[in-house]
Amino acid sequence: MSKIPVTAVFDIGKTNKKFFLFDENLKEVFNTYTRFDPIPDEDGFDSEAILPLRTWMIQTFLDALNSPEFEIKKLNFSGHGASFVHTDEQGEPVTPLYDYLKPYPEELLEKFYKENGGKMAFCQQTSSPPLAMLNSGLQIYFLKHAKPEYFKNVKYCLHLPQYLSSIFTGQMVSDYTSIGCHTGLWDFEKMDYHDWVKKEGIEPLLPPILAGDTLLKTKPELGSIPCGIGVHDSSGALLPYLEQEKESFALLSTGTWAISINPFNKTPLSESELTKDCLQFLSISGQPIKISRLFIGEEHKYQVDEMYAHWNLPLGTYKKMKFDLATFEKVSSFGQKRIGFHYLKPEDYGLGRARQTDWASFPDFEEAYYTFIHELTDIQVASLQLVLDGAPVQRIFVDGGFNANSIFLEMLRIKLPDHEIIPSDFPNGSALGAAMLVNKKS
Template sequence: MAKLPVTAIFDIGRTNKKFFLFNEQLKEVHQSYERFEPIPDEDGFPAEALQAMSEWMLTTFLDALKLEEFEIKALNFSTHGASFVHVDELGDPATPLYDYLKPCPEELLDRFYQENGGKMNFCRSTSSPPLAMLNSGLQLYFLKYAKPEKFKNIKHSFHLPQYVSFLFTGEKTSDFTSLGCHTGLWDFEKKDYHPWVDREGFRCLLPPIKSGKTVIRTKPELGNIPCGIGIHDSSAALLPYLKQESEPFVLLSTGTWAIAINPFNKSPLTKKELKRDCLQFLSVLGEPIKISRLFIGEEHKFQIEAMYAHFHLERGTYKKLTFDDAICQKVRAKSEKRIAFHYLKPGDFDLESAEKTDWASFENFEEAYYTFMNELTDLQLSSLNLVLEGSSVKQIFIDGGFNANPIFLEMLRKKLPELEIIPSDFPNGSALGAAMLINEAIKLNE
């Protein structure tokens, strides 16, 4: 019986670690996943269980090589970003895999920005809003000055996609999609590392930059199989849409964050845009891609819990709602703001907000929810406009959790009548994008 040729992909999220096999038509034919509890770093802050994850990846791949029905022809990786793995001379981790939410000392951040021309000038040149440890380059600065005993053991620093590729291949690489992801490392105008990287002596720690279409091979004991260098998951999720669509579009990828991605907008960032959480990524070939971010998933979760508590309703009630144009018109006709946002700051977009939620003004749960969605989509519209401005986009694809929310979709349609709003979803989109990338790369290298 002939074996089915497949592409293997590890898709490493913050919560779920997944392994996929895709057939030649890029249809999923096998999946497994694992979760690992965080382990405390030396300061007691939760960190990724790097050793356990690495062992699971290697064991899972070796087991897949033994499957009688499949023959693995290619391997690639997509992972969450803003995560550095620092290794010693032997290639072993020299520090924990620090969580990007780990606090960074304010005095250290202040000193860093003073040394680099001021916060907003630095952020504009690196297309990186000031996000502390979420700017992964600042993790190196933090280690050098706050943890010198650990820093002295670092020989190489990999972003997570390239570290897991290194595990399987032994090849040391950096890639554009990780470097261009609000790291504070890349000067978008000079198309090179920002001068501070050389001033601090960090360039020698960062492996050579390779195109995302580079093909290397796994170690002999892992099959000597064509392998990619890994890709940042948000960039990977965009690739299926780029493959499918011939006209300019925006992808609004929703979940914890709503990330609006416009791969056709190359305009430089302004300081005002940066303050509104607009930034640029780099594509697999190093081209800028404009994006904006909004923390809508957690805001939605917070407001829904407050509504359930106030109206004494069970969880999941909002999912039973269908779009009602009469309720929509009713809440849109009221000019006053009635929802007090918990995470989001409408003032950042020059929008008004309520100081506290006006519960007495709602007749029922439906009106409260529609009011929240109306005010939330006002914010989403402002965030979208940051990447729409100056481009010829006619379509917005919405994937992730909010693509199944009819009230969110219809309210956006009413506020953007000139654009086609299309709920869409590529299941396991970041894994699918990584599979597309390595298969295209192999064809180019044949």
């Protein structure tokens, strides 16, 4: 029996570590996943279990390589951003993979901005809102100045997707999609590494930048198979849409974060946009793409848990509700704001908010939930508008968790009457994008 030719992809998220096989039509034919408990770093803060992850990846790949059913023809990787693996000459990690939520020493941060022209000027040049450890380039500065005993052993600083590729190829490279992911490394005016990278002597630690569709080869013991260099997961998720759509569009990719992406918006960032968590990514070819971010998934979880506790309701209650226009019109007719947001700051977008939520002022769960989604979609529309201004589009695709929420979608439609709101889903879009990348030249 002849084997099915497949493209293999490791999709390494912060929580789930997944492995996929796609057939020649890029249809998923196999998947498996695992999770790892975090390992405390030297300061006691959680860090990625990078060595157990590497062991699992190699074993999973070897099992697939020896499968009687599939023949692996290509391999690629997608991984979460804002994560660096610092290695020695042999590619062995010499530090933990620091979590991007790890606190950044305040004095060191102030010193960095002072040396580099001030916070907002630096953020504008690098299209990176001030996010401390989430500006992953600043992790290297942190390593050099706060952890010199580790830094002296570092030969390469690899973004996570490229580290994953190096496990299989032994080659050290960089790619645009990771560099352009709010790292503070890239000067979007000069389209080159920012001066601070050169001044600090960090540039030699960053391997050569290759095009996103570059093919290397896996090590002989891993089959000498054509292998990609990895892609930042958000950029990977955009690729299936760019491939399928002939007209301009925006993508609202929802989950823990709602990421508004307009791949057709090349306008420079203003200081005002940066303060609203608007930034630019780099595409696989190094072109700027405007995006904005909103922490709506965690906000939704927090507020719904509060409502369930107040009305003593079972989990999943909101999922049984369908959009009702009369209820929307009722809650939107209130003159004052009623929701005290936990994570989001509506005032950043010129919107008001209640100082705290008085759940007893709502007659029932339905009105409370509608009010929350009404005020949430006001903020979401404002965040979306940041990437639509200067490059308007007619169609907005919504994928991820919120594309199944009819109340959220219908409120967006009412508030964006000139746009077509299209619920869409490429299941496992990041992995699919990575598979597409290594098949581009076929």
